Amino acid sequence: MEHTKDTIKENILHKIKENKLSMRPRAYFLLRMVLVALLGLVILLVSVFLFNLIFFSMRVSGHAHLMSYGPSGIAIFLRLFPWPLLIVDVLLLMLLEHLLRRFRFAYKQPILYFFFAILALAISVGLLIDRSSDVNDRMLRHADVNDLPGPFNNFYEGARRLPPPEFRVR
Amino acid sequence: MEALTLTDEEAARLVQLGEPEMFGVLVERYEEKLLRYGRRFLSKSEDIEDIVQDVFMSAYENIQDFDTHARFSPWIYRIAHNAFVNKLGKSVRDRLRLIDLDTLLSHPAYEDPDIERREWKEVGKMIDKALAEVAPKYREVLVLYYLEELPYKEIADVLSVPQSTVGVRLKRGKEALKRAYEQLERDHGTH
Known part of the structure; x- marks a missing residue:
């Protein structure tokens, strides 16, 4: 054993010699920490944006009011809810949680x-942005004239989407 | 500064500042502990010395990532733990690292030194005979607590889990150990 220890x-x-x-170098770990923090921040911002879009969608389409129409209204609300956005959002937050799990505070x-x-x-900040500012409404006006970059036009125009034909008033 | 009076954290700090020979002090202090941990955790005739040497090499490479305000012990045990888990093989590694119910929620487990001291002798006897029969997830906490004598907080840092999870796994580990021990006793009794 002593021989093994010395060896x-x-x-x-x-x-080493x-x-x-x-x-x-210390810089390697600092850079890694910065990259992890940046990635975490990007994921959190995207998640906040998606929740913001969900709340905006419910507000601008009027779907949130369906909740006050009893069980049938709730059923329609659940049918019209943007579930893909919510699923993507939850997956992003799971990724963020996994990323941060190496740190003791997590x-x-x-x-x-x-x-x-x-x-x-993410939900709180997303809701706050939608309800306390007019940024979403301004974005929608820009989307109406195709003035937003990339997929943002589709995001905002899609938020005001009409319900399927079976739910429309004839 | 006399090496013998240095704390682990002071020695690590000196290594970080460019005195690599101080790393030898840390190797001396932790070599036997990690060899013992590895033999108990892996429980097979693996080449423990090679793995422990790799652990120290990894520790030296990453010594600048060590926060000298924290304790050195759980830091190096974590490197060793990850190396031993990797050695166990992919399927076990996946079972250990996937989300499990122990870490999802909080559990009302707490460290009671009086109870643990009373149980120590009994558990120690069972560990000698039946540890290899216990699942790796529970084996690791049993080894860290009863053999390496780390407190809950440091075990939590080694395994990157909440302290309550350590308590739960220790409780379940003792139960699994007892069942394995009793089974071994029955098997030996029938031969």
């Missing part, structure tokens, strides 16, 4: 607690 220590120190084993909490905390944050 392992000697091997390690020998490799021969420059066959070297430390990664893993010291049970997974669901941390996930629901960032879900609540």
